[in-house]
Amino acid sequence: MSRRRRDVRRPAGPPRRRTGRRHPSGRVPRPAGRRAEPQARRPENLEGTVVFRVPFPESLDALKGMTPIVVKQPYRIDYVHSFGQDSPFFAGLANGRLLGTRCRRCDYTYATPRLACMFCGGETDWVELPKVGRVHTFTTCYFGSEEFLPECPFSLILVEFEGVNTLFLARLIGVDPDRIRIGMEVRARFVRNAKFKPTDVYFVPGRVPS
Amino acid sequence: MALKGMRPVYVISGGVSKFTKARSDRTFQPIVKEAFDQALEDVGLDFGRANELIDGTVGSYFSDHFMRQLKAATMVQDYLGLCPKPSHRVEGGGATGGLGFQEGWKSVASGLMDVCLVFGWETMSHVETWKGNEFIALASDVSFDYPVGGFYSGYYAMMVVRHMHEFGTTVEQLAHVSVKNHTNALHNPYAQKRLRLTIRDVRAAPMVAYPLTRHDICVMSDGAACVLLASEEGLVAIERATGRTLPRVSVTGVGRGTDAMRMADRPHGDVILLPHEKASDYKGLKYPGVHSFRAGRMACKQAYQMAGITSPSRELSFVELHDAYTSSEIQTYEDMGLCRYGEGGPFAASGKTFMPGIDYGLKLKGQGTIPVNPSGGLIACGHPVGATGLMQAVFALWQLQGTIPERFGDPALQVKGARRGAIHSHAGTGTYVTVSILERQD
Numbered sequence: 001m002s003r004r005r006r007d008v009r010r011p012a013g014p015p016r017r018r019t020g021r022r023h024p025s026g027r028v029p030r031p032a033g034r035r036a037e038p039q040a041r042r043p044e045n046l047e048g049t050v051v052f053r054v055p056f057p058e059s060l061d062a063l064k065g066m067t068p069i070v071v072k073q074p075y076r077i078d079y080v081h082s083f084g085q086d087s088p089f090f091a092g093l094a095n096g097r098l099l100g101t102r103c104r105r106c107d108y109t110y111a112t113p114r115l116a117c118m119f120c121g122g123e124t125d126w127v128e129l130p131k132v133g134r135v136h137t138f139t140t141c142y143f144g145s146e147e148f149l150p151e152c153p154f155s156l157i158l159v160e161f162e163g164v165n166t167l168f169l170a171r172l173i174g175v176d177p178d179r180i181r182i183g184m185e186v187r188a189r190f191v192r193n194a195k196f197k198p199t200d201v202y203f204v205p206g207r208v209p210s
Numbered sequence: 211m212a213l214k215g216m217r218p219v220y221v222i223s224g225g226v227s228k229f230t231k232a233r234s235d236r237t238f239q240p241i242v243k244e245a246f247d248q249a250l251e252d253v254g255l256d257f258g259r260a261n262e263l264i265d266g267t268v269g270s271y272f273s274d275h276f277m278r279q280l281k282a283a284t285m286v287q288d289y290l291g292l293c294p295k296p297s298h299r300v301e302g303g304g305a306t307g308g309l310g311f312q313e314g315w316k317s318v319a320s321g322l323m324d325v326c327l328v329f330g331w332e333t334m335s336h337v338e339t340w341k342g343n344e345f346i347a348l349a350s351d352v353s354f355d356y357p358v359g360g361f362y363s364g365y366y367a368m369m370v371v372r373h374m375h376e377f378g379t380t381v382e383q384l385a386h387v388s389v390k391n392h393t394n395a396l397h398n399p400y401a402q403k404r405l406r407l408t409i410r411d412v413r414a415a416p417m418v419a420y421p422l423t424r425h426d427i428c429v430m431s432d433g434a435a436c437v438l439l440a441s442e443e444g445l446v447a448i449e450r451a452t453g454r455t456l457p458r459v460s461v462t463g464v465g466r467g468t469d470a471m472r473m474a475d476r477p478h479g480d481v482i483l484l485p486h487e488k489a490s491d492y493k494g495l496k497y498p499g500v501h502s503f504r505a506g507r508m509a510c511k512q513a514y515q516m517a518g519i520t521s522p523s524r525e526l527s528f529v530e531l532h533d534a535y536t537s538s539e540i541q542t543y544e545d546m547g548l549c550r551y552g553e554g555g556p557f558a559a560s561g562k563t564f565m566p567g568i569d570y571g572l573k574l575k576g577q578g579t580i581p582v583n584p585s586g587g588l589i590a591c592g593h594p595v596g597a598t599g600l601m602q603a604v605f606a607l608w609q610l611q612g613t614i615p616e617r618f619g620d621p622a623l624q625v626k627g628a629r630r631g632a633i634h635s636h637a638g639t640g641t642y643v644t645v646s647i648l649e650r651q652d
Contacts, residue, residue, distance in 0.1 A: 068234045075278060083353065112354055112474045137375070137500055139367035140420045141359060145344035148359040156364055158474055158500060167474040167500075169358050177420065182375045197357040 083196075085115045088126055093201050094194035098129045100164060111161055111168040129168075131188040132207055133159040136167050140177035155180060159203060171202040213516065216319040219461045220445045221648060222438040224604030225249035229402040229433035229592035232335035238277060238434075239289035242331045245436040245597075246290055249327075253438070254452035257291065263447055264438075265323035266296035270310030270330035271596035272303060275345040277336055286329060303349050304534060306330065307435065307599020308635020308644030312464050314439045315646070319461075324444035331434035332594035342430050349638055351472050363427055363535070365473060365639050367419035370537035373501040374421075379540060379555035381421045385412035386559045386572065387536035388425045388589060393570050395586025397622040400601075402431055402592030408571055426536040431592030435600035437607070459610045462630075463517030463647035467508025469640050473500045482507045484547040485520045492551060503640030506545030510645050513632070514547075517647040523548045523562075523580050526647075527628040528609055530602035532636035533587040542634060546645075548580060568622055584609070584623045599635035599644065606631045610650045 050071075057063060083090055092099040102109045105122035115124055136158045144152050155177060158167040172186060186203040194200045225248030227233075227241050236244075250260050267290075269283025279285070283299035302309040307330045314328035334342050347361040355365075373379050389409060395401035407425060415423035439461075440448060449456055470476055478496035482504065483489065498504040510522070519525045529546065533539035540554035549557040557563070561574025563582035585591060585605040588598055608614050609628045615621035625631075630649040637643070 070234050073278070086353065110475070112472055114475070118470065118475065118477075137368045137372040139364055139371055141361065141364045141367075142417050142419065143340070143343075143361075144359055144364065145347045145356075145361045146338070146340040147344055148361070149340055151359060154359055156358065156360070156368060158368060165478075166476075169355055169360065169472070169474050171358060182372070198354050199358055 086113055089113045090194070090196045090200070093190060093198070094196070096190045098131055098188050098201055099126050100129045100168075101125060102127045109164045110166045111159070111164045112166060129164060130161050133161040133168075133186055133188075133203075135172070135180065135182055135184050135186060136160040137182060138172065138180045140180070153177065157186065157203060159186060169198070171199060172204070173202055174204045213319070217321060217441050219315050219318045220440050220442070220456075221459045221461065221603065221607045222325075222440050222445060222448060222456060223249045223253040224437045224600070224607050225252065225435065226400050226597075226601050226604050227331075227434045228400060229431045229594055229597075229601075231402065231429070231431065231592075233333065233432040234335070238279075238282065238331055238333045239286050241333065241432065242286045242329050242434040242436070243290055245331075245434040246327070246329060249436045249438050253448065253456065254454055255448065259451045261291065263325045263444065263451065264292065264295065264327050265325050265444075266317060266327075267292055267298075268310045268313045268317065268326065268328045269297055269299045270301070270306045270328065270600065271299070271332055272301060272306045273332070273345055273349075273595065275337075275348070276332065276334050276342070286331070290329070292327070302642045303637030304532060304593070304595055305599060305635040305637035305642040305644050306596045307601070307603075308532075308633065308646065309466075309599070309642065310596075311437060311599055311603050311633075311635075311646060312466070312644055314437065315461050315464055318439050318441050318444070321441075323441075324447070325438065325440045327436060327438055328600060329434065329436045330596040330600040332596040333432045334430040334594060335432050339430065354474075355472055361419075362639075363422055364419045366535045366537055367422050368473065369500050369541065369639065370421065370535075372499065373537065373541060373554075376495075376499075376501050377552040377555065381413060382409055383555035383558045384421070384426055384536040384540065385409040387533065387539045388412045389570055389572060390564050391533060391539075391583050391587040391589045392425070393568060394565060394584055394623060395590030397568075397620045398586050398591065398618055399620075400618075401586045401590045402433075403429060403586075403590045405590075406571075422535060422537065426589075428534045428588040428593040431594040433592060433594035433597045433601070435597040435604055437600050437603045457611045458651040459607055459648055460651050461646055462649045463513035463515070463519070463645075465509040465512025465514070465516065465645045467503075467505030467512075467643045469498065469503065469505040471638065471641055473639050476500055476504070481551060482511060484511060484514065484522075486547065487550070495551060497551070498640075501541070502551060503541055503545045503636070503643060505640045505643040506542055506634070506636065506645070509634070509643040510546050510632075513645040513647050517630075517649070519647070522546055522632070525630065526580060526632050527630055528581045528584055528606075528625045529632045529634065530583060530585060530606050531587070531632075531634040532598070532602075532643075533583055533589050534593055534636070536589065538636065539582065539587070542636070543582070545643075546632070546634065548582075565623060565625075581625050584625055599633070602633040602635065603646070603648070606633050606648050610648055
């Protein structure tokens with residue numbers, strides 16, 4: 001029908017170039033009433049479709065009584081995480097070395113590294129920690145964060161080291177949960193293939209480092 | 211002792227949604243509106259008048275992760291119909307609600323606002339329980355603690371193991387806290403978990419992280435709470451608008467504290483003393499170590515000083531504290547100076563923190579000298595993180611108004627003659643702690 005209308009309005013001849021005010025995008029606005037192109041559709045496929053028929057009441061008044069619709073929404077992220085000034089710690093683990101930091105001003109020594117002293121604000125320097133320590137406290141986790149559930153049960157300890165002021169959180173492996181005692185001696189072991197996690201080091205009972 | 215230049219702030223009304231494991235019937239905004247509507251209805255304000263009187267708001271929620279919705283507090287402001295009023299979102303782990311309450315207090319005390327609404331919520335049911343634990347664990351050092359398999363129940367378990375080593379605290383003493391709070395909750399219709407438990411039930415429950423069992427640990431929840439705060443002028447304006455005379459409950463002390471994120475970094479030094487303590491009380495004690503919360507002690511020291519409290523166990527009518535773990539309640543008795551450091555265990559079993567007149571199924575020496583968590587606390591009410599600090603404020607308000615019997619439909623949890631209460635909100639392993647003192651003035 002529109003085609004006929006066009007023929008009636010325009011005289012015969014080559015198609016006229018439309019001139020006049022142009023839309024900022026460069027596209028020429030269509031006159032009102034023009035139908036959309038047949039290809040103007042969102043993709044029609046089964047991707048993301050999980051339910052084909054959804055109950056819907058006759059009357060809009062019944063809508064507020066509708067059972068809530070609950071859907072699954074997956075989400076995942078890859079971070080680009082820099083260990084920054086703490087990087088040497090992780091490099092140390094990969095090389096079988098356990099490093100802490102010591103304040104050059106007040107000598108306070110950190111088993112878990114930090115590059116600024118919490119007491120005097122001074123800069124700290126990297127130092128080697130002993131590989132043998134004692135259990136300061138412990139627990140055995142029978143449940144955990146979702147990521148760690150497959151590893152349960154596992155034992156956590158805070159390790160204290162001679163001549164070091166603060167503690168270090170680590171896994172204790174090779175001891176029955178009932179036999180862990182505060183004060184027991186533990187020694188560090190390192191994984192062969194580093195994963196750049198603090199669990200590249202872990203502790204086992206006994207004194208002689210392996 | 212008022213702070214220089216700060217005006218008195220009154221707690222006018224509050225509302226709490228029913229805390230529950232999952233509220234799939236509503237998104238977060240209408241859940242907060244339920245608490246808001248209750249706070250208004252309670253004081254007799256319709257929305258139109260409230261909208262004229264409210265100068266601004268504080269929104270409190272903990273984790274964007276739970277809803278995958280950033281900047282959600284602005285959506286609540288919008289849904290409540292309070293745009294374009296000023297607002298401010300507060301986040302501080304488990305102390306989010308307590309921090310929000312204090313930010314609301316600051317807004318009014320400073321003269322910036324006459325009436326401030328503080329709202330808080332958390333909807334934690336959008337993820338499965340162990341993923342929820344994982345999100346909460348991300349509030350610990352993600353480079354050094356979280357990857358070791360840290361999760362909060364594990365951290366608290368390590369703290370109580372050391373507490374047991376230092377002071378001889380027992381698992382049965384922890385269980386007393388669980389029995390107390392669960393039994394109290396039987397009389398609180400707002401509580402999520404209402405269970406009659408014995409010491410044996412608590413110890414026989416599945417072990418989560420030694421020595422804490424399921425019944426030593428609070429549960430995740432969907433819930434919201436609101437508090438309306440006002441200056442003297444604001445209170446008078448509300449009374450005029452509603453034609454009512456309101457009880458005068460004011461905030462007479464606020465305090466906050468912090469501590470190192472990693473428990474490994476906590477110093478081993480000297481106790482921060484409260485006025486009724488002496489250094490010789492704690493000879494040889496390395497503090498806070500991993501057994502005590504320096505942040506809690508700091509927050510109390512400030513709040514008590516401001517409120518003029520020198521002997522908290524005698525000068526407080528009740529305490530609503532952050533008992534995400536039974537062990538944390540025991541540690542907090544000590545931080546708050548209700549008993550000495552080291553005596554928390556025996557104090558928990560003594561009966562002093564239980565409600566008078568309730569049968570707990572336990573042989574208790576003295577009952578109810580300083581009720582702690584008469585509401586049932588987080589352990590039984592649930593812990594929708596951004597709401598709990600405000601829930602405590604609402605329950606404390608109702609205690610001081612003497613209206614618990616009508617609101618709970620049960621008089622058992624009303625602390626008789628309540629004049630002054632403390633609310634305590636706590637984050638991480640004591641990385642943020644807030645303490646506020648509420649007092650009846652009339």
